[in-house]
Structures are given as structure tokens and as C-alpha cells.
Amino acid sequence: MEFQIEKKNFLKSLSILQSIADKHSSIIALSNILIESEKNFVRLITTDLETTIISSVPCNIKEDGKICISARKIYEIVRELPEAEISIQGIENHWAKITCKNAIFNLSGIDPNEFPTLPPYSEKDLIEIKDINLREMIEKVIFTASTEESRYNLNGIFLENVSLEDMNVVRMVATDGHRLGLIDRESQELLDIKSGAIIPKRGLNEVKKIIGEYPDELKISIGENNFIVKANSYIIIIRLIDGEFPDYKQVIPKENDKIIKLNNRDFSSCLRRVSTISADRVEGVKFTIKKGAIELYSSNQDLGNAMEEFPAMYDGTEMNIGFNGRYIIDALSAIDEDEFLLELKDETSAAIIRPAEMKNLLYVIMPMRV
Amino acid sequence: MEFQIEKKNFLKSLSILQSIADKHSSIIALSNILIESEKNFVRLITTDLETTIISSVPCNIKEDGKICISARKIYEIVRELPEAEISIQGIENHWAKITCKNAIFNLSGIDPNEFPTLPPYSEKDLIEIKDINLREMIEKVIFTASTEESRYNLNGIFLENVSLEDMNVVRMVATDGHRLGLIDRESQELLDIKSGAIIPKRGLNEVKKIIGEYPDELKISIGENNFIVKANSYIIIIRLIDGEFPDYKQVIPKENDKIIKLNNRDFSSCLRRVSTISADRVEGVKFTIKKGAIELYSSNQDLGNAMEEFPAMYDGTEMNIGFNGRYIIDALSAIDEDEFLLELKDETSAAIIRPAEMKNLLYVIMPMRV
Missing domain, CATH: 3.10.150.10 (DNA Polymerase III, subunit A, domain 2)
Structure with missing residues (x-):
């Protein structure tokens, strides 16, 4: 040649x-x-x-x-x-x-x-997706996917079509068993996926990079075995994970009636400060929700402890609950809005974190003993 | 407290x-x-x-x-x-x-x-050095020092006072046995060092960083055991290396009569290209100096080979000599001038690389068999 x-x-x-x-x-x-x-x-x-x-x-x-x-x-x-x-x-x-x-x-x-044979694909199966921002969707949930190789069915993002109040919705979900991220985007185009597909993390990171440079004229297709994205002059073919994605709907709490609205940046700073003391290990941050404030407390046998009270509109019964601070900080970093909702039920139930206004993004964080 | x-x-x-x-x-x-x-x-x-x-x-x-x-x-x-x-x-x-x-x-x-007792030092021993740019001096030679722990006497920069044509000169020299860097700076102030001092690399990297932020009001002192720098509100005390620095003057060739003036940026690009083929190992680049050109050649058993001819004003006898391309690229990166001199003697003797105009900086590069 x-x-x-x-x-x-x-x-x-x-x-x-x-x-x-x-x-x-x-x-x-x-x-x-x-x-x-x-x-x-x-x-x-x-x-x-x-x-x-x-x-x-x-x-x-x-x-x-x-x-x-x-x-x-x-x-x-x-x-x-x-x-x-x-x-x-x-x-x-x-x-x-x-x-x-x-x-x-x-x-x-x-x-x-x-050189390995290319997976079969046909350009005519690709459909244009204009109304969902695929890159943003990936970014909002990919970090909640598991990195443990043994949990291969959680090593990717689960993609499915959902009908919500007569709207077609493209949904992405990822979880590592300790936290879960979910994002919905209304879409004109119904993807042809029956029971959903699990797309590996690594490939999606490449998709994210390429879409970042060429956001226009994005086309995708999901076949039996492959997820295919075409962006500009690039085609990315990702082999789907052949496994069962857990029934994530079970995991999303429905009775979290203690809802506290907080400023994202300020609360995130506060949590980062208190977490410095336990950053090297996963020692958890203790949240004490009380009248007018959330008190954050973290301790580490070798280093000491940290405490800070964060003013909050709350008037319910006092409760204590522990979280891996890193999981909450990650979720808050992915929320663009100034305010977010922390939704709790009791000391042993998972929390929900979501933007105060945007209803199509949420994170579920499992509590831990502190 | x-x-x-x-x-x-x-x-x-x-x-x-x-x-x-x-x-x-x-x-x-x-x-x-x-x-x-x-x-x-x-x-x-x-x-x-x-x-x-x-x-x-x-x-x-x-x-x-x-x-x-x-x-x-x-x-x-x-x-x-x-x-x-x-x-x-x-x-x-x-x-x-x-x-x-x-x-x-x-x-x-x-x-x-x-906490360890501080090394003794007295602020009144510190003398102001205005006329030499200490940070620049360090930067120009530090990369030629050895990183092999076993060669502890080469793990730093050798600092000494030299009298050159009735001028006081502060000189820094470093070498790893394969290459050597030397820089001189005229100085009003005679440092009180008898036979020179070897200052460890790691401490000098800290000095470089701090001077970078506070270039003014720099004071230094060299005692029996320590090199001390005061910059702004920082004092850095570095324990000298207790060893013999080799007689570097022996290493600097004096009979390199084949002198070729080259453009720094262009030659450096050319050498980097040819070196890509041998970058993972130290396979050396073969220089063929011939009428009107230097031909660079590099090869790697697993990968292939690369060749490029670089036009050069040369009219002497043809010669072949091999170098570790990385050493020459490093030296050229440290030379700010547009043009540099490549000074050679024969196929087994060390080369000198120096800026075409500035006479107080030079690098000696040992040849290698290719």
C-alpha cells in the first residue's frame, strides 16, 4: 500500500x-x-x-x-x-x-x-440522537460504576428505555453496590433495547473523550452484542457486558421523608474539611441531623478528629447516620445546580442526593456504621 | 501554645x-x-x-x-x-x-x-548574592547529576570558586559519569569555599522552587557541613555530601577541533524524531558527520530504524560517532540560544555542546558504541 x-x-x-x-x-x-x-x-x-x-x-x-x-x-x-x-x-x-x-x-x-476481525456493524443501523446529551449522561453516572473486576456485571453503565408519563426516556444507571447514580433524558427516538444493555466503563470513557471533541452528528446503535457510537469520522464499537444488571429500582428508597435543602458548594467544602481526617482510610463521616443544623464528625485513631456544624433548615426528630464522605463529595461534584436535596429516612436506610430543581438525576448512597 | x-x-x-x-x-x-x-x-x-x-x-x-x-x-x-x-x-x-x-x-x-535538632547556622554568615542567578545556574546543570544512589558523590552539584582571567567566578558542575554540565557566573562576592562543596540534588530542587517564587534578596552561606540559602522568609539548610568530587577538568576535552554550528530547535527536533525508534532503550543514535550534513541514524531490533540528514556547514574528514540521544536532547533543551556548537575530536572522544555565543555554559557528552 x-x-x-x-x-x-x-x-x-x-x-x-x-x-x-x-x-x-x-x-x-x-x-x-x-x-x-x-x-x-x-x-x-x-x-x-x-x-x-x-x-x-x-x-x-x-x-x-x-x-x-x-x-x-x-x-x-x-x-x-x-x-x-x-x-x-x-x-x-x-x-x-x-x-x-x-x-x-x-x-x-x-x-x-x-489483526482481530472487526465486530460486524452496519452504518444503516445507526440512529441520530439529537435531544439527549450523551456525554453529559455518561459523566453523571460513570463514576458510580464498580471497578472491582470480580463484579463484572457492575463494571459498566446500564442503558435502557423507560416510559415515564407517556414520554420516552433514555436512562443510564451505574452502581458499585455502595452507591448508585441514575440519569434520565427525554428522547424522541426509542432505542431498540429490550431489557437494557450493560456497556463497559472503559469504552464509555473513550466515547466521552471523542464526543467531547465532536459533539455534533452523533449516531448510536445497540445490537445484540455491541454498543456502537459514531461521532464525526470515528466509530467506537463496544462489546456489551453479558450479565444481569441488578434490579436497581429496588435500591432506590421511596420513603425518605426527611428532606433538607443545602447549598452545594458550601456543604461540599464543609464535608471535604471534615473528611481530611479520614481521607486515607474509609472511616466514614458521622452526620447528626438536628434542629437547625447538620453536624459532621469524623475521627481517625492515629490522627484525631474533626467536627463542624453546618446550618440547615431542619425541624424533625434528631438522627445519626454515617456515610463514606467520598461518595457524597463525588455526587455533589457531579451536580451542577447550586442547591441539592439530601433525602433521608432513618439511620440504616440509604440516602438520596439530587439537584434541588432537576428531577432527572439522583444518587443513592448506602449508609455505613461509624 | x-x-x-x-x-x-x-x-x-x-x-x-x-x-x-x-x-x-x-x-x-x-x-x-x-x-x-x-x-x-x-x-x-x-x-x-x-x-x-x-x-x-x-x-x-x-x-x-x-x-x-x-x-x-x-x-x-x-x-x-x-x-x-x-x-x-x-x-x-x-x-x-x-x-x-x-x-x-x-x-x-x-x-x-x-523533633531533630536543627543544624547550627547563623544569619550573620549569610552573604547577599545579587549578581549570579542561582536558580538558573542550578537548572542548567542539575539534570546532569547522577541519580544512582551508589554514586553518592555524584548525586549533587559541585560548587566552587574559580579565578578566571582575574575575575571571581562561581562555578557549578554536575556529572553522572556519562555526561557533564558546567556553568560559570562572574561574581563580586568571593564565596568562602576552599576546595568546593557537593550539594545534594534533592535539596537544590527545593531551593530552585523557593527561589522561583522569591528571586529577590537571596543570601547564601557555605559552612563546613551545610549549604544555607535564605530567600524571603524561608531558610533552607542542606547537608553537604561528604565525598570527593572527581577531577572534572580532566574530563573536559581541549582538542575538539571539529566545530559545527547548528540551529538548536531544528536539530533538536530532528534528533528527537530519529530517537523515537530507540526511546525505550538506550540504543544510541549514530552521527555521521560528512561534507555538508550530519546524518542521524537509529535502529532497534524489534521496531526498525530511522534516518535523517541534517544540513550542516562541515568540510572536514568524514567521521562516525554514537551518542545517547537523550543526553544531547537534554543539553539542547537547557540552552536558551538559537544556535549551538557541537565540538568533536574523533570517534572515541567526548563531544562538547555549548551555546554559540555564551561562553560560560558547556556540556560534555561521552560517546557510545553504536
Whole structure:
């Protein structure tokens, strides 16, 4: 194969794709990038077998073909090249010759047939989603997903269609067993998912990055096995997690009648202060809800203790409840509104945290003994 | 003890001092900060036994005394406090009580007498150095010092006074055995060092940071055992390395008669490109100096090879020589001038790299077999 390509576009695609290539994989193909010619562009492909990213970059094809070379090395080389036309040529033994002005690189490669077969997808299954902000939805719940490998069915975001008061709603839910995040967005378009799909976290992080740069003309599709996103000239194919997502509706408390409205920034500062003392471990922060105030208390056998009273409109019966401060701080950071609601029931029941006005986002935080 | 202090100044000092405190030391005192009252300020002290930093912060002393508490925790707490007056009080069992608005922290501490004794120093030994830019001098050579712990006598910068053509010169030299950096600065003030002093790298990195923020009114002193710098309200005391610095003058080649003037930025880019292929290992870059050009070549058994010809004014006999590309890139990054000189003798002799105009900075790079 042989083609000529502008540095700028090529580098941009390589920088996005090389993040998926696994530098340490024992399967060489997974640390490589497959470059194949199409009519007036090259398709660049990397995969970690779970997430596959395909990027189409316009170029001048002189001879059709494929090459498969180290994703990191081609990225590092192109990064250092001058802003000029780069010429790439497949040579004998699957090597590639890269030339740009006075520089000549000969890079070893592997047989392109060793590169994994692409998951099947068809561009015509992709539907345009204009009305939901996919990136924001992912950001609001992804941090509540589990990172424990053994809980593989919680290592992603659960996506489903819900009918709420005759509206079509796209819902994302994630949980690590200690906390849960849920966001709803009204959508004209009904996604074709029967019982919902679990999309792995890692792939969604890539989707988030790419959508960040190309927010327009987003198309998605959910098949039997894959979640597919097309943004600009990128296609991301993520293999769905084959597992059961827990019945999250059971987890969301319905009888939390102690509702306290608080200022997000001030309360978050206060909680961060009190949490400094227990930050190294998960020792929990004790909340004492009393007339006119929430008292936060944290202690650590080796270090000492911290206490701060935060004024709050509350006139019910006094109660004590403990939380992992980090979970609440995370939830508050993801809430954009100035005010949020802390909804409690009793000392052993989960709390709900949600923006004061926006009703389509909520976090459930399990209590802990302190 | 008891004092009231403004958050801003206190936090600034704590952030600088806590970098020296060793979080993982088995000696608790070394992860702690000693706070002792003076007339209208507190002195904050941390040490890793090699480098000691003392900072004086104005405050309102209500009761004299000392406390000794975790450097990192007090820093993390103060960072989260509101911009307001902070009150700190020594309480029973060496604990400290920190209050600020509604927040109360009780922090465990240790007996201040367990904190290491300060190295002796006297402010009157400090002399003002106006004419040399100490920070810049450190920056230009510190990266050439060795990081191998076993070569403790090369783990710092060698500082000495030299008489050059009837001028007093302050000289800094560092080497890791493969490369050497040397910088001279004319100085009115003759430092009182007989045979030179080796100042450890780690302490000088702290000096560099502090001078960066407070470049004025710099005073230094070199005693039998310590190098002392005073910058603004900070005093840094660094224990000298007790060892012999090699006779570096022997290492600086005097007969390098092949002198090539090159553009720093362009040559550096070219070398970085060719080096990408060998960046993971130290495989060396082969320089072929020939009529009108330097040809750079690098290869890596697993990856391939790279070659680029860089135009150069050279008309002598052709020669081949290998270098660790990283060492040359480092030296070129430290040279501010647009043009530099590459001075060579033969294939087995060290090269000199120096700015084309400024004669008081040079790097010696040992060749390697390629």
C-alpha cells in the first residue's frame, strides 16, 4: 500500500486510537494499529477486543492495501515530524516505510491478517440522537460504576428505555453496590433495547473523550452484542457486558421523608474539611441531623478528629447516620445546580442526593456504621 | 501554645514545607512539622535530615510554645479551610486544636523534643548574592547529576570558586559519569569555599522552587557541613555530601577541533524524531558527520530504524560517532540560544555542546558504541 497524508489529521486520529492499543499485551496485534486503504481515505483501527475504534482520515491513496504496525511508535514518530505531507508505504516483510521531508523511518510490522476481525456493524443501523446529551449522561453516572473486576456485571453503565408519563426516556444507571447514580433524558427516538444493555466503563470513557471533541452528528446503535457510537469520522464499537444488571429500582428508597435543602458548594467544602481526617482510610463521616443544623464528625485513631456544624433548615426528630464522605463529595461534584436535596429516612436506610430543581438525576448512597 | 494566623500565608508555607516531610518515614518526627512561636510569628520547620526548611510566618501569638504534628494532615486541613483566621492551640498530650469559623479539628501530635535538632547556622554568615542567578545556574546543570544512589558523590552539584582571567567566578558542575554540565557566573562576592562543596540534588530542587517564587534578596552561606540559602522568609539548610568530587577538568576535552554550528530547535527536533525508534532503550543514535550534513541514524531490533540528514556547514574528514540521544536532547533543551556548537575530536572522544555565543555554559557528552 502507499498513501500520502497531512500530519495534522493523521496525528489527531493516532492520538485518540493509541489510547486503546494495549502496550503490554502479549498479543502483538493488540498493541498495533491496522491501517487499510479505502477510496480517498485510510481507515485506522485499534482494539483491545472489548473496545474497537475506527477512524477515517482523508488522504491520497497511491496504492491500495493494508499495514499493521505499532500504534504507539507510529504515534510517537508522527508527533515529532514537521508539519508537512507524510508518505507511508508498505514494503517487504510487512514493514512500513515512512518518509517526511528528510526523514525516513522503516518500521517493522505484522501480517495485517493477524489483526482481530472487526465486530460486524452496519452504518444503516445507526440512529441520530439529537435531544439527549450523551456525554453529559455518561459523566453523571460513570463514576458510580464498580471497578472491582470480580463484579463484572457492575463494571459498566446500564442503558435502557423507560416510559415515564407517556414520554420516552433514555436512562443510564451505574452502581458499585455502595452507591448508585441514575440519569434520565427525554428522547424522541426509542432505542431498540429490550431489557437494557450493560456497556463497559472503559469504552464509555473513550466515547466521552471523542464526543467531547465532536459533539455534533452523533449516531448510536445497540445490537445484540455491541454498543456502537459514531461521532464525526470515528466509530467506537463496544462489546456489551453479558450479565444481569441488578434490579436497581429496588435500591432506590421511596420513603425518605426527611428532606433538607443545602447549598452545594458550601456543604461540599464543609464535608471535604471534615473528611481530611479520614481521607486515607474509609472511616466514614458521622452526620447528626438536628434542629437547625447538620453536624459532621469524623475521627481517625492515629490522627484525631474533626467536627463542624453546618446550618440547615431542619425541624424533625434528631438522627445519626454515617456515610463514606467520598461518595457524597463525588455526587455533589457531579451536580451542577447550586442547591441539592439530601433525602433521608432513618439511620440504616440509604440516602438520596439530587439537584434541588432537576428531577432527572439522583444518587443513592448506602449508609455505613461509624 | 496558641496563635491566630491568616490562612493564605500559612497555607503557602505549609505547601512548600510538606514536600520535604517524608510521609513514609519510620521516624514519625520526619513526617511531622515543628511549629514554634517567636515574637510576632511562628517558625515552621520540616526536615528529612538532609534538607531542612524553615519558614517564618507572621501571626498573632497568644501563648508561647511548640507543637509537632503531621505535616501532610495540617496542610490538607488548612487547604480546605475557608479564607479566614485560623486559631491553633496546643492541648494536652501534645495534641493540637485547630479552629476556623465553625470547624474544629483535634489533631494528635508528638513531643516537640522528639523533633531533630536543627543544624547550627547563623544569619550573620549569610552573604547577599545579587549578581549570579542561582536558580538558573542550578537548572542548567542539575539534570546532569547522577541519580544512582551508589554514586553518592555524584548525586549533587559541585560548587566552587574559580579565578578566571582575574575575575571571581562561581562555578557549578554536575556529572553522572556519562555526561557533564558546567556553568560559570562572574561574581563580586568571593564565596568562602576552599576546595568546593557537593550539594545534594534533592535539596537544590527545593531551593530552585523557593527561589522561583522569591528571586529577590537571596543570601547564601557555605559552612563546613551545610549549604544555607535564605530567600524571603524561608531558610533552607542542606547537608553537604561528604565525598570527593572527581577531577572534572580532566574530563573536559581541549582538542575538539571539529566545530559545527547548528540551529538548536531544528536539530533538536530532528534528533528527537530519529530517537523515537530507540526511546525505550538506550540504543544510541549514530552521527555521521560528512561534507555538508550530519546524518542521524537509529535502529532497534524489534521496531526498525530511522534516518535523517541534517544540513550542516562541515568540510572536514568524514567521521562516525554514537551518542545517547537523550543526553544531547537534554543539553539542547537547557540552552536558551538559537544556535549551538557541537565540538568533536574523533570517534572515541567526548563531544562538547555549548551555546554559540555564551561562553560560560558547556556540556560534555561521552560517546557510545553504536
